[in-house]
Amino acid sequence: MLEPMMYEGGVHKHNLIEELVEDLGGYILQKNIMQTEVVIIMLVPIKDTGLVEDLTKKLLGELTRAPLSGTEIAVVAPTLAYHHLPHPDCDIAEFLRRKGAKTNMVGLGRGVGARTCQISAHERELINEHDVAVYVFGNFKHCITESKPKLFEGIDIPIVVTGAPEIDIADIPDADVYVGNLGRIAHRLRKGEEMFAMDQVVDVVGKIFDKEREEIGKDLLSVMPPRVKKEIEDQVPAINEVLSPLPITLRLRGLKVKLDFDEFHEQIGEVSFVEGVKLKDIADIRRSNMKNFILVDIKTKSETGFLI
Amino acid sequence: MEDDTIIVESPEELGADIYRRVIIDVLSDLALGRVLLKVRAFVDVTEPVFIFLGLRKKGLASVKISDFADLEIGGYGKAEVLISLNKEAYIPQLLTKLWERYGRGNILHEERTLIVVETPDYMTEVDLLGDMVIDEKVQEINDRIVDAMLRIIPEGFRVRYHQLTDEYILFVASEDPIKQDWKDRAVSMRDQLLKEVGLNA
Numbered sequence: 135m136l137e138p139m140m141y142e143g144g145v146h147k148h149n150l151i152e153e154l155v156e157d158l159g160g161y162i163l164q165k166n167i168m169q170t171e172v173v174i175i176m177l178v179p180i181k182d183t184g185l186v187e188d189l190t191k192k193l194l195g196e197l198t199r200a201p202l203s204g205t206e207i208a209v210v211a212p213t214l215a216y217h218h219l220p221h222p223d224c225d226i227a228e229f230l231r232r233k234g235a236k237t238n239m240v241g242l243g244r245g246v247g248a249r250t251c252q253i254s255a256h257e258r259e260l261i262n263e264h265d266v267a268v269y270v271f272g273n274f275k276h277c278i279t280e281s282k283p284k285l286f287e288g289i290d291i292p293i294v295v296t297g298a299p300e301i302d303i304a305d306i307p308d309a310d311v312y313v314g315n316l317g318r319i320a321h322r323l324r325k326g327e328e329m330f331a332m333d334q335v336v337d338v339v340g341k342i343f344d345k346e347r348e349e350i351g352k353d354l355l356s357v358m359p360p361r362v363k364k365e366i367e368d369q370v371p372a373i374n375e376v377l378s379p380l381p382i383t384l385r386l387r388g389l390k391v392k393l394d395f396d397e398f399h400e401q402i403g404e405v406s407f408v409e410g411v412k413l414k415d416i417a418d419i420r421r422s423n424m425k426n427f428i429l430v431d432i433k434t435k436s437e438t439g440f441l442i
Numbered sequence: 443m444e445d446d447t448i449i450v451e452s453p454e455e456l457g458a459d460i461y462r463r464v465i466i467d468v469l470s471d472l473a474l475g476r477v478l479l480k481v482r483a484f485v486d487v488t489e490p491v492f493i494f495l496g497l498r499k500k501g502l503a504s505v506k507i508s509d510f511a512d513l514e515i516g517g518y519g520k521a522e523v524l525i526s527l528n529k530e531a532y533i534p535q536l537l538t539k540l541w542e543r544y545g546r547g548n549i550l551h552e553e554r555t556l557i558v559v560e561t562p563d564y565m566t567e568v569d570l571l572g573d574m575v576i577d578e579k580v581q582e583i584n585d586r587i588v589d590a591m592l593r594i595i596p597e598g599f600r601v602r603y604h605q606l607t608d609e610y611i612l613f614v615a616s617e618d619p620i621k622q623d624w625k626d627r628a629v630s631m632r633d634q635l636l637k638e639v640g641l642n643a
Contacts, residue, residue, distance in 0.1 A: 217597040247598025247617045248490050272596070273457040273464075274487040281487075298460045317460050320467035320593075 136160060136177035136360070138203030139186065140234055143195025148172045154189055158182045161360035163203055163234075164380055175203050175234050177360055200234030201340045204359065204384040207235045208264040210285075212251065212271070214241030222316055222332075223270050225323040226296065229332040230268070230339065236383050238264065238424075248281035258288045260423040265346070265386045266292050266339055269309075272318040273298040279305045292342045296335060311338045346386055353434045356416040357407065357442050359384045362430065365413075366391060369405050372398065388417065391428040395421045399428050409442040416442075452485040461485055468593045472586050480639065482631055483594075491621075492599050493628045494591060494613040497635055505532065505577040513572050515564055523568045525557040535576050580608075587611055610636070 141151055145167060152162055155176050164175040178186050190197040209227045211218040218241075227237040240261055244252045261267050267289055271278050278297045286293055286308040295309045298317025306312055315331035316323075323332060363382045367373055373381050376392050383390040391402055399421075403414030413419070416438050418431040435441050448465055452458035465483065469475055477499060484493040507513065510529040516522035527533070540549050540559060550558040561567050584606065591613050595602070599615035603625060606612075614620055614628050 213597060215597055216593060246596075247600075248487060250598055250617050273460045274452075274454050274485070275457070276454065276487045299454065299456045318464055319460075320464045320471070 135180045136358075137180045137183055138163075138200045138234055139176055139178050139183065140198050140200040140203070141172075141174040141176065141186075141190060141195055142198075143172060143190065143193055145170050145172050147193055148174065148195075150193065151176075151186065151189060151195075154186060158185065161364060163360065163363075163384060164236075175200055177204065202230060202336070202343065203234030204386070205235050205265045205343060206263075206383055206385045206390065207237045207339065208240050208261045208267045209237050210240045210242065210245075210261060210267055210269045212242055212245030212282075212285075214239070215246075217246075217318065218270065221321060222296075222319045222323050222328075226268065226270060226316070226332055226335055229336055233336050233340070235339075236380055240267075242285065245285060248277055251281060251284055253285045253287065255288075256423060262288075262290050263385075263390070263422060263424065263429060264291060266294060266342055268294045268296065268335065268339065270316070271295060271297040275299040275301055283307045283309070292346075294335065294338055294342070296331075310342065313338060343386065350386065350434075353436050354441055355387060355432045355434055356438045356440065357432060359387075359389050359432060361407075362405070362413065362417070362432065363389060365405050365407060366402065370398070370401055372401075388429065388431040390422060390424070391430060392425075393428055395426050395428050402428055402430065407442055411440075411442060446480070448481040448483075450483040450485065453488070454485075457487075458485065465594055468590050472590050472593075474583075474586055474590055477583055477587070480635060482635055484627070484631065485596075487596075489624075490596075490599070490616055490618070491624045492595055492613075492615045493624065493631065494594060494611075494615075495628065495631050495635060496587070496611045497639060498587075498608065498610060500608070504575045504579055506572065507536065507574050507576060508572040513568050515568055516558065521560060521562050521564050523559045523561065523564050523571060525559065525571070527555045527557070530554070532576050539574060539576060 151174060155162060155178055158179050160176055160178040162174060162176045166173045187197055207230055209223055211223045223239060227239060230237050242253055242257055269285065271282055278295065278301060283306060292310045293308065294311045294313065295306055296313045296316040298314065300314045301312050303309060303312045313331060313335050315327055363384060366382060372393060378392040381392050399419050403412065403419050405413040416433050420429050422429040448462055450458040450462040461483065465481060469478065478496045479499050480497040482495045507525065510532055511525050511527045514524050516524055537551065544559055544561055548560040595613065595615045598617050601616050601618065601620055603614040603620045604612060610632060612628055612632055614624050
Protein backbone atom coordinates (compact mmCIF):
# COMPACT_ATOMS: atom_id res chain seq x y z
CA MET A 135 0.00 0.00 0.00
CA LEU A 136 1.40 3.37 -1.01
CA GLU A 137 0.76 6.61 0.83
CA PRO A 138 0.51 9.86 -1.17
CA MET A 139 2.73 12.53 0.41
CA MET A 140 3.96 16.00 -0.34
CA TYR A 141 7.44 17.23 0.58
CA GLU A 142 8.05 20.97 0.78
CA GLY A 143 11.51 22.25 1.49
CA GLY A 144 14.68 23.80 0.17
CA VAL A 145 16.36 22.69 -3.05
CA HIS A 146 19.53 21.86 -1.13
CA LYS A 147 19.94 18.07 -0.88
CA HIS A 148 16.32 17.40 -1.91
CA ASN A 149 17.64 14.65 -4.19
CA LEU A 150 18.24 12.61 -1.02
CA ILE A 151 14.47 12.44 -0.56
CA GLU A 152 13.99 11.32 -4.16
CA GLU A 153 16.65 8.64 -3.81
CA LEU A 154 15.25 7.40 -0.52
CA VAL A 155 11.71 7.13 -1.90
CA GLU A 156 12.88 5.26 -4.97
CA ASP A 157 15.04 2.92 -2.87
CA LEU A 158 12.02 2.16 -0.70
CA GLY A 159 10.02 1.21 -3.77
CA GLY A 160 7.96 4.39 -3.87
CA TYR A 161 7.43 6.74 -6.80
CA ILE A 162 8.07 10.41 -7.48
CA LEU A 163 4.95 11.74 -9.17
CA GLN A 164 5.78 15.38 -9.61
CA LYS A 165 8.60 17.73 -8.78
CA ASN A 166 8.32 21.51 -8.94
CA ILE A 167 11.35 23.66 -8.30
CA MET A 168 10.53 27.29 -7.60
CA GLN A 169 13.77 29.25 -7.17
CA THR A 170 15.13 27.89 -3.90
CA GLU A 171 12.04 25.94 -2.90
CA VAL A 172 10.97 22.52 -4.06
CA VAL A 173 7.65 20.70 -3.85
CA ILE A 174 7.72 16.96 -4.45
CA ILE A 175 4.58 14.87 -4.69
CA MET A 176 5.33 11.20 -4.20
CA LEU A 177 3.96 7.81 -3.25
CA VAL A 178 5.71 6.23 -0.28
CA PRO A 179 5.22 2.64 0.97
CA ILE A 180 3.02 3.10 4.01
CA LYS A 181 5.26 1.20 6.45
CA ASP A 182 8.30 3.25 5.49
CA THR A 183 6.81 6.72 5.91
CA GLY A 184 8.76 7.05 9.18
CA LEU A 185 12.08 6.95 7.33
CA VAL A 186 10.98 9.72 4.97
CA GLU A 187 9.73 11.74 7.93
CA ASP A 188 13.11 11.46 9.68
CA LEU A 189 14.98 12.58 6.59
CA THR A 190 12.54 15.46 6.09
CA LYS A 191 13.23 16.64 9.63
CA LYS A 192 16.95 16.48 9.02
CA LEU A 193 16.57 18.58 5.85
CA LEU A 194 14.28 21.05 7.68
CA GLY A 195 11.49 20.38 5.23
CA GLU A 196 7.82 19.69 5.72
CA LEU A 197 5.99 16.48 4.97
CA THR A 198 2.20 16.39 4.59
CA ARG A 199 -0.33 13.90 3.33
CA ALA A 200 -1.59 14.74 -0.15
CA PRO A 201 -4.76 12.69 -0.49
CA LEU A 202 -5.54 13.83 -4.04
CA SER A 203 -2.18 12.79 -5.53
CA GLY A 204 -2.25 10.74 -8.67
CA THR A 205 -5.65 11.99 -9.77
CA GLU A 206 -6.85 14.28 -12.51
CA ILE A 207 -9.79 16.57 -11.82
CA ALA A 208 -11.85 18.65 -14.26
CA VAL A 209 -13.01 22.01 -12.91
CA VAL A 210 -15.92 22.87 -15.17
CA ALA A 211 -17.20 26.41 -15.66
CA PRO A 212 -20.19 27.38 -17.82
CA THR A 213 -17.79 29.50 -19.90
CA LEU A 214 -14.37 31.04 -19.47
CA ALA A 215 -15.68 34.62 -19.30
CA TYR A 216 -14.93 37.05 -16.46
CA HIS A 217 -18.24 36.11 -14.83
CA HIS A 218 -16.57 32.91 -13.64
CA LEU A 219 -12.86 33.65 -13.72
CA PRO A 220 -10.51 34.11 -12.03
CA HIS A 221 -12.66 33.79 -8.92
CA PRO A 222 -13.86 31.35 -7.79
CA ASP A 223 -12.89 28.74 -10.43
CA CYS A 224 -9.16 29.32 -10.16
CA ASP A 225 -9.29 29.42 -6.37
CA ILE A 226 -11.12 26.10 -6.15
CA ALA A 227 -8.69 24.57 -8.64
CA GLU A 228 -5.77 25.85 -6.61
CA PHE A 229 -7.10 24.31 -3.41
CA LEU A 230 -7.38 20.97 -5.18
CA ARG A 231 -3.84 21.28 -6.55
CA ARG A 232 -2.46 22.04 -3.10
CA LYS A 233 -3.56 18.58 -2.03
CA GLY A 234 -1.71 16.97 -4.90
CA ALA A 235 -4.33 16.74 -7.66
CA LYS A 236 -3.75 17.70 -11.28
CA THR A 237 -6.57 20.00 -12.33
CA ASN A 238 -7.75 21.01 -15.77
CA MET A 239 -10.15 23.85 -16.25
CA VAL A 240 -12.89 23.12 -18.75
CA GLY A 241 -14.82 26.12 -20.02
CA LEU A 242 -17.88 25.02 -21.91
CA GLY A 243 -18.68 26.72 -25.18
CA ARG A 244 -22.39 27.20 -24.52
CA GLY A 245 -22.81 26.46 -20.84
CA VAL A 246 -24.51 29.74 -19.94
CA GLY A 247 -28.14 30.57 -19.46
CA ALA A 248 -31.06 28.69 -17.97
CA ARG A 249 -33.00 27.47 -20.99
CA THR A 250 -30.15 27.90 -23.44
CA CYS A 251 -27.27 26.05 -21.74
CA GLN A 252 -25.90 22.97 -23.47
CA ILE A 253 -22.86 20.70 -23.61
CA SER A 254 -21.34 19.19 -26.73
CA ALA A 255 -20.32 15.56 -27.26
CA HIS A 256 -16.67 16.59 -27.47
CA GLU A 257 -16.85 18.43 -24.15
CA ARG A 258 -18.57 15.44 -22.58
CA GLU A 259 -15.82 13.07 -23.70
CA LEU A 260 -13.17 15.49 -22.55
CA ILE A 261 -14.69 15.67 -19.06
CA ASN A 262 -15.08 11.89 -18.95
CA GLU A 263 -11.31 11.53 -19.31
CA HIS A 264 -10.93 12.82 -15.74
CA ASP A 265 -11.46 11.14 -12.38
CA VAL A 266 -13.94 13.68 -10.98
CA ALA A 267 -15.73 16.71 -12.41
CA VAL A 268 -16.22 19.77 -10.18
CA TYR A 269 -18.92 22.03 -11.63
CA VAL A 270 -18.74 25.61 -10.41
CA PHE A 271 -22.19 27.22 -10.53
CA GLY A 272 -23.85 30.40 -9.32
CA ASN A 273 -26.16 31.98 -6.80
CA PHE A 274 -29.66 30.79 -7.52
CA LYS A 275 -31.17 27.54 -6.38
CA HIS A 276 -33.64 27.37 -9.23
CA CYS A 277 -30.81 27.67 -11.72
CA ILE A 278 -28.75 24.88 -10.13
CA THR A 279 -31.60 22.43 -9.58
CA GLU A 280 -33.66 23.03 -12.72
CA SER A 281 -31.50 24.37 -15.53
CA LYS A 282 -27.93 23.24 -15.08
CA PRO A 283 -28.38 19.47 -14.64
CA LYS A 284 -28.58 19.40 -18.44
CA LEU A 285 -24.82 19.80 -18.35
CA PHE A 286 -24.41 16.48 -16.48
CA GLU A 287 -25.93 14.37 -19.22
CA GLY A 288 -23.57 11.67 -20.40
CA ILE A 289 -20.97 12.32 -17.70
CA ASP A 290 -19.94 8.95 -16.27
CA ILE A 291 -17.51 10.14 -13.61
CA PRO A 292 -18.53 11.39 -10.14
CA ILE A 293 -19.90 14.95 -10.19
CA VAL A 294 -19.33 17.54 -7.48
CA VAL A 295 -21.40 20.73 -7.75
CA THR A 296 -20.67 24.01 -6.00
CA GLY A 297 -22.96 27.01 -5.64
CA ALA A 298 -24.20 29.60 -3.18
CA PRO A 299 -27.45 28.36 -1.59
CA GLU A 300 -27.94 25.37 0.67
CA ILE A 301 -29.40 22.61 -1.49
CA ASP A 302 -30.22 19.03 -0.68
CA ILE A 303 -28.28 16.78 -3.03
CA ALA A 304 -31.48 14.89 -3.85
CA ASP A 305 -32.77 18.02 -5.60
CA ILE A 306 -29.94 18.00 -8.13
CA PRO A 307 -30.42 15.10 -10.53
CA ASP A 308 -27.28 13.15 -11.52
CA ALA A 309 -24.93 15.00 -9.15
CA ASP A 310 -23.07 13.11 -6.41
CA VAL A 311 -22.21 15.83 -3.91
CA TYR A 312 -23.16 19.46 -3.48
CA VAL A 313 -21.07 22.07 -1.65
CA GLY A 314 -22.71 25.39 -0.78
CA ASN A 315 -21.43 28.84 0.24
CA LEU A 316 -19.45 29.40 -2.96
CA GLY A 317 -21.47 30.66 -5.93
CA ARG A 318 -20.63 33.57 -8.16
CA ILE A 319 -18.04 35.65 -6.37
CA ALA A 320 -16.24 38.59 -7.95
CA HIS A 321 -13.45 38.94 -5.39
CA ARG A 322 -10.62 36.74 -4.22
CA LEU A 323 -11.82 33.98 -1.94
CA ARG A 324 -10.06 34.68 1.32
CA LYS A 325 -12.76 35.09 3.95
CA GLY A 326 -13.19 32.43 6.58
CA GLU A 327 -16.39 30.91 5.28
CA GLU A 328 -15.16 30.90 1.69
CA MET A 329 -11.95 29.15 2.68
CA PHE A 330 -13.99 26.71 4.71
CA ALA A 331 -16.23 25.98 1.72
CA MET A 332 -13.20 25.31 -0.45
CA ASP A 333 -11.76 22.98 2.19
CA GLN A 334 -15.07 21.20 2.07
CA VAL A 335 -14.76 20.76 -1.71
CA VAL A 336 -11.35 19.17 -1.15
CA ASP A 337 -12.83 16.93 1.56
CA VAL A 338 -15.71 15.64 -0.54
CA VAL A 339 -13.45 15.04 -3.51
CA GLY A 340 -11.08 13.14 -1.19
CA LYS A 341 -13.98 11.03 0.06
CA ILE A 342 -15.04 10.22 -3.50
CA PHE A 343 -11.51 9.04 -4.24
CA ASP A 344 -11.42 6.92 -1.08
CA LYS A 345 -14.58 5.21 -2.27
CA GLU A 346 -13.18 4.78 -5.77
CA ARG A 347 -9.95 3.31 -4.40
CA GLU A 348 -12.02 0.90 -2.36
CA GLU A 349 -13.79 -0.15 -5.57
CA ILE A 350 -10.45 -0.63 -7.27
CA GLY A 351 -9.34 -2.73 -4.26
CA LYS A 352 -12.14 -5.20 -5.02
CA ASP A 353 -10.81 -5.81 -8.52
CA LEU A 354 -7.20 -4.65 -8.67
CA LEU A 355 -5.58 -3.10 -11.71
CA SER A 356 -3.12 -5.44 -13.45
CA VAL A 357 -0.35 -2.94 -12.81
CA MET A 358 -0.22 0.22 -10.72
CA PRO A 359 -0.27 3.46 -12.75
CA PRO A 360 2.89 4.89 -11.09
CA ARG A 361 4.85 1.82 -12.15
CA VAL A 362 3.74 2.31 -15.76
CA LYS A 363 4.82 5.95 -15.49
CA LYS A 364 8.29 4.90 -14.39
CA GLU A 365 8.63 2.32 -17.16
CA ILE A 366 7.53 4.84 -19.82
CA GLU A 367 10.06 7.34 -18.52
CA ASP A 368 12.81 4.68 -18.78
CA GLN A 369 11.84 3.23 -22.15
CA VAL A 370 10.43 6.14 -24.18
CA PRO A 371 13.15 8.81 -24.25
CA ALA A 372 10.93 11.32 -26.09
CA ILE A 373 8.95 11.89 -22.89
CA ASN A 374 11.91 13.73 -21.38
CA GLU A 375 11.67 16.42 -24.02
CA VAL A 376 8.00 17.23 -23.38
CA LEU A 377 7.60 20.70 -21.93
CA SER A 378 4.08 20.24 -20.49
CA PRO A 379 3.99 20.64 -16.71
CA LEU A 380 3.27 16.98 -16.07
CA PRO A 381 4.40 14.91 -19.10
CA ILE A 382 2.79 11.79 -17.67
CA THR A 383 -0.32 12.53 -15.65
CA LEU A 384 -1.65 9.84 -13.38
CA ARG A 385 -5.33 9.03 -13.11
CA LEU A 386 -6.99 6.58 -10.77
CA ARG A 387 -7.30 3.86 -13.39
CA GLY A 388 -4.60 4.79 -15.86
CA LEU A 389 -2.56 7.67 -17.14
CA LYS A 390 -2.31 10.35 -19.77
CA VAL A 391 0.92 10.55 -21.75
CA LYS A 392 1.50 13.95 -23.31
CA LEU A 393 2.97 12.74 -26.60
CA ASP A 394 1.36 12.79 -30.04
CA PHE A 395 -0.93 9.79 -30.44
CA ASP A 396 -0.19 9.02 -34.09
CA GLU A 397 3.55 9.14 -33.65
CA PHE A 398 3.99 7.42 -30.29
CA HIS A 399 1.07 5.17 -29.40
CA GLU A 400 2.75 2.05 -30.76
CA GLN A 401 5.94 2.83 -28.89
CA ILE A 402 3.93 3.27 -25.68
CA GLY A 403 2.17 -0.06 -26.30
CA GLU A 404 5.55 -1.80 -26.62
CA VAL A 405 6.71 -0.67 -23.17
CA SER A 406 7.65 -3.89 -21.41
CA PHE A 407 7.85 -5.03 -17.80
CA VAL A 408 10.39 -7.43 -16.28
CA GLU A 409 7.61 -9.98 -15.81
CA GLY A 410 7.53 -10.34 -19.58
CA VAL A 411 4.30 -8.53 -20.47
CA LYS A 412 3.90 -5.52 -22.67
CA LEU A 413 1.74 -2.52 -21.84
CA LYS A 414 -0.59 -3.14 -24.77
CA ASP A 415 -1.45 -6.56 -23.30
CA ILE A 416 -2.69 -5.12 -20.03
CA ALA A 417 -4.07 -1.74 -21.06
CA ASP A 418 -6.22 -0.01 -23.65
CA ILE A 419 -4.31 2.70 -25.44
CA ARG A 420 -6.54 5.32 -27.02
CA ARG A 421 -6.58 8.86 -28.31
CA SER A 422 -7.27 11.65 -25.83
CA ASN A 423 -9.61 14.50 -26.70
CA MET A 424 -7.06 16.82 -25.20
CA LYS A 425 -4.50 17.87 -27.82
CA ASN A 426 -4.20 14.42 -29.38
CA PHE A 427 -2.42 13.02 -26.33
CA ILE A 428 -2.32 9.32 -25.46
CA LEU A 429 -4.67 7.84 -22.87
CA VAL A 430 -3.74 4.58 -21.18
CA ASP A 431 -6.57 2.72 -19.41
CA ILE A 432 -5.18 -0.16 -17.39
CA LYS A 433 -7.26 -3.34 -17.40
CA THR A 434 -8.26 -5.01 -14.17
CA LYS A 435 -7.20 -8.40 -12.89
CA SER A 436 -10.56 -9.89 -13.82
CA GLU A 437 -9.90 -8.97 -17.45
CA THR A 438 -6.27 -10.05 -17.79
CA GLY A 439 -6.14 -12.77 -15.18
CA PHE A 440 -2.91 -11.67 -13.51
CA LEU A 441 -1.24 -8.97 -11.47
CA ILE A 442 2.31 -7.74 -11.92
CA MET B 443 -24.07 47.31 6.24
CA GLU B 444 -27.65 48.56 6.43
CA ASP B 445 -27.72 51.32 3.89
CA ASP B 446 -30.01 51.74 0.97
CA THR B 447 -27.38 52.59 -1.65
CA ILE B 448 -27.54 49.18 -3.25
CA ILE B 449 -30.62 47.00 -2.95
CA VAL B 450 -31.12 43.73 -4.81
CA GLU B 451 -34.51 42.05 -4.81
CA SER B 452 -35.24 38.50 -5.78
CA PRO B 453 -37.63 35.68 -4.89
CA GLU B 454 -34.49 33.90 -3.63
CA GLU B 455 -33.20 35.87 -0.68
CA LEU B 456 -29.74 34.36 -0.48
CA GLY B 457 -29.19 34.76 -4.20
CA ALA B 458 -30.09 38.44 -3.88
CA ASP B 459 -27.64 38.88 -1.01
CA ILE B 460 -24.76 37.40 -2.94
CA TYR B 461 -25.71 39.32 -6.04
CA ARG B 462 -25.47 42.51 -4.04
CA ARG B 463 -21.92 41.51 -3.17
CA VAL B 464 -21.15 40.88 -6.85
CA ILE B 465 -22.45 44.34 -7.76
CA ILE B 466 -20.34 45.95 -5.03
CA ASP B 467 -17.24 44.08 -6.22
CA VAL B 468 -17.73 44.99 -9.87
CA LEU B 469 -18.48 48.64 -9.15
CA SER B 470 -15.43 48.97 -6.94
CA ASP B 471 -13.23 47.16 -9.47
CA LEU B 472 -14.19 49.72 -12.07
CA ALA B 473 -14.04 52.63 -9.61
CA LEU B 474 -17.69 53.51 -10.16
CA GLY B 475 -18.60 53.81 -6.49
CA ARG B 476 -18.61 57.59 -6.65
CA VAL B 477 -20.41 57.75 -9.96
CA LEU B 478 -23.57 55.91 -9.01
CA LEU B 479 -25.74 57.42 -6.33
CA LYS B 480 -28.18 54.54 -5.89
CA VAL B 481 -28.47 51.09 -7.38
CA ARG B 482 -31.53 48.86 -7.54
CA ALA B 483 -31.61 45.42 -9.08
CA PHE B 484 -34.23 42.76 -9.52
CA VAL B 485 -33.45 39.15 -10.42
CA ASP B 486 -35.89 36.34 -11.05
CA VAL B 487 -34.26 33.29 -12.59
CA THR B 488 -37.56 31.50 -13.09
CA GLU B 489 -38.79 34.08 -15.61
CA PRO B 490 -35.79 34.62 -16.33
CA VAL B 491 -35.16 38.35 -16.05
CA PHE B 492 -32.55 40.72 -14.65
CA ILE B 493 -33.29 44.40 -14.14
CA PHE B 494 -30.58 46.86 -13.16
CA LEU B 495 -31.13 50.50 -12.36
CA GLY B 496 -28.41 52.97 -11.43
CA LEU B 497 -28.91 56.61 -10.53
CA ARG B 498 -25.97 58.76 -11.53
CA LYS B 499 -24.40 61.62 -9.71
CA LYS B 500 -24.20 64.85 -11.60
CA GLY B 501 -21.42 67.36 -12.13
CA LEU B 502 -18.81 65.74 -14.28
CA ALA B 503 -17.63 68.56 -16.48
CA SER B 504 -15.34 67.95 -19.40
CA VAL B 505 -11.79 69.27 -19.19
CA LYS B 506 -10.89 72.23 -21.42
CA ILE B 507 -7.44 73.59 -22.17
CA SER B 508 -8.16 76.79 -20.25
CA ASP B 509 -8.74 74.67 -17.12
CA PHE B 510 -5.11 73.69 -16.84
CA ALA B 511 -3.14 76.11 -19.04
CA ASP B 512 -2.68 79.83 -19.85
CA LEU B 513 -2.90 80.89 -23.46
CA GLU B 514 -1.33 83.91 -25.11
CA ILE B 515 -0.29 85.17 -28.51
CA GLY B 516 3.37 84.81 -29.40
CA GLY B 517 5.84 87.69 -29.61
CA TYR B 518 5.54 90.56 -32.11
CA GLY B 519 5.58 89.38 -35.73
CA LYS B 520 5.25 85.71 -34.85
CA ALA B 521 2.16 83.85 -36.03
CA GLU B 522 1.84 81.56 -33.05
CA VAL B 523 -0.09 80.77 -29.90
CA LEU B 524 1.73 79.88 -26.67
CA ILE B 525 0.19 77.38 -24.30
CA SER B 526 1.87 77.35 -20.91
CA LEU B 527 0.75 74.38 -18.90
CA ASN B 528 0.07 74.36 -15.17
CA LYS B 529 -0.54 70.63 -15.06
CA GLU B 530 1.27 67.97 -16.98
CA ALA B 531 -1.36 65.30 -16.63
CA TYR B 532 -3.16 66.01 -19.88
CA ILE B 533 -0.15 66.46 -22.21
CA PRO B 534 -0.67 63.24 -24.21
CA GLN B 535 -4.33 63.95 -24.98
CA LEU B 536 -3.58 67.62 -25.67
CA LEU B 537 -0.78 66.86 -28.13
CA THR B 538 -2.91 64.32 -29.99
CA LYS B 539 -5.70 66.87 -30.40
CA LEU B 540 -3.27 69.62 -31.51
CA TRP B 541 -1.55 67.34 -34.01
CA GLU B 542 -4.91 66.44 -35.48
CA ARG B 543 -5.89 70.07 -35.95
CA TYR B 544 -2.64 71.80 -36.95
CA GLY B 545 -0.35 69.00 -38.17
CA ARG B 546 2.71 67.69 -36.36
CA GLY B 547 5.10 70.16 -38.00
CA ASN B 548 3.29 73.14 -36.54
CA ILE B 549 3.46 72.07 -32.91
CA LEU B 550 6.67 72.75 -31.01
CA HIS B 551 7.04 71.16 -27.63
CA GLU B 552 10.60 71.90 -26.63
CA GLU B 553 10.04 72.81 -23.02
CA ARG B 554 8.12 70.61 -20.67
CA THR B 555 5.46 73.11 -19.78
CA LEU B 556 5.32 75.17 -22.97
CA ILE B 557 3.68 74.23 -26.24
CA VAL B 558 3.94 76.54 -29.25
CA VAL B 559 1.28 76.30 -31.97
CA GLU B 560 2.21 77.92 -35.26
CA THR B 561 -0.85 79.14 -37.12
CA PRO B 562 -1.60 82.12 -39.37
CA ASP B 563 -4.99 82.67 -37.68
CA TYR B 564 -3.47 83.04 -34.24
CA MET B 565 -5.82 85.87 -33.25
CA THR B 566 -8.96 83.73 -33.54
CA GLU B 567 -7.35 80.42 -32.69
CA VAL B 568 -6.26 81.59 -29.25
CA ASP B 569 -9.91 81.85 -28.11
CA LEU B 570 -10.90 78.66 -29.85
CA LEU B 571 -8.07 76.73 -28.22
CA GLY B 572 -9.12 77.86 -24.77
CA ASP B 573 -12.46 76.10 -25.20
CA MET B 574 -11.05 72.97 -26.78
CA VAL B 575 -12.27 69.88 -24.89
CA ILE B 576 -9.34 67.64 -24.00
CA ASP B 577 -10.78 64.99 -21.77
CA GLU B 578 -14.35 63.82 -22.09
CA LYS B 579 -14.95 62.43 -18.60
CA VAL B 580 -18.59 61.70 -19.32
CA GLN B 581 -17.79 59.54 -22.31
CA GLU B 582 -15.18 57.58 -20.39
CA ILE B 583 -17.54 57.02 -17.48
CA ASN B 584 -20.32 55.93 -19.81
CA ASP B 585 -17.98 53.33 -21.23
CA ARG B 586 -17.13 52.12 -17.75
CA ILE B 587 -20.77 51.93 -16.74
CA VAL B 588 -21.65 49.84 -19.76
CA ASP B 589 -18.65 47.60 -19.03
CA ALA B 590 -19.88 47.16 -15.45
CA MET B 591 -23.35 46.29 -16.71
CA LEU B 592 -21.99 43.54 -18.92
CA ARG B 593 -20.03 42.12 -15.99
CA ILE B 594 -22.97 42.22 -13.59
CA ILE B 595 -25.69 40.78 -15.80
CA PRO B 596 -25.79 36.96 -15.72
CA GLU B 597 -23.76 35.78 -18.65
CA GLY B 598 -26.46 33.87 -20.44
CA PHE B 599 -28.83 36.85 -20.56
CA ARG B 600 -27.94 38.05 -24.01
CA VAL B 601 -31.17 39.81 -24.97
CA ARG B 602 -31.00 43.31 -23.56
CA TYR B 603 -32.95 46.52 -23.40
CA HIS B 604 -31.36 49.67 -22.04
CA GLN B 605 -31.74 53.37 -21.41
CA LEU B 606 -28.67 55.47 -20.69
CA THR B 607 -29.16 59.13 -19.83
CA ASP B 608 -27.36 61.75 -17.76
CA GLU B 609 -29.59 60.91 -14.83
CA TYR B 610 -29.80 57.14 -14.77
CA ILE B 611 -28.93 53.87 -16.43
CA LEU B 612 -31.54 51.18 -16.86
CA PHE B 613 -30.89 47.68 -18.11
CA VAL B 614 -33.29 44.81 -18.64
CA ALA B 615 -31.71 41.52 -19.66
CA SER B 616 -32.99 38.02 -20.30
CA GLU B 617 -32.35 35.05 -22.49
CA ASP B 618 -35.83 35.32 -24.00
CA PRO B 619 -37.29 38.28 -25.88
CA ILE B 620 -37.89 41.13 -23.45
CA LYS B 621 -41.50 41.26 -22.27
CA GLN B 622 -43.44 44.50 -21.88
CA ASP B 623 -44.14 43.53 -18.23
CA TRP B 624 -40.45 43.61 -17.42
CA LYS B 625 -39.96 46.96 -19.11
CA ASP B 626 -42.94 48.35 -17.20
CA ARG B 627 -41.54 47.04 -13.95
CA ALA B 628 -38.14 48.59 -14.72
CA VAL B 629 -39.73 51.94 -15.57
CA SER B 630 -41.80 51.95 -12.39
CA MET B 631 -38.68 51.09 -10.36
CA ARG B 632 -36.96 54.03 -12.05
CA ASP B 633 -39.81 56.44 -11.36
CA GLN B 634 -39.98 55.39 -7.75
CA LEU B 635 -36.26 55.81 -7.27
CA LEU B 636 -36.24 59.21 -8.92
CA LYS B 637 -39.09 60.23 -6.63
CA GLU B 638 -37.27 58.98 -3.54
CA VAL B 639 -34.19 60.97 -4.39
CA GLY B 640 -36.27 64.01 -5.25
CA LEU B 641 -37.90 63.83 -1.82
CA ASN B 642 -34.66 63.31 0.05
CA ALA B 643 -32.80 66.06 -1.72
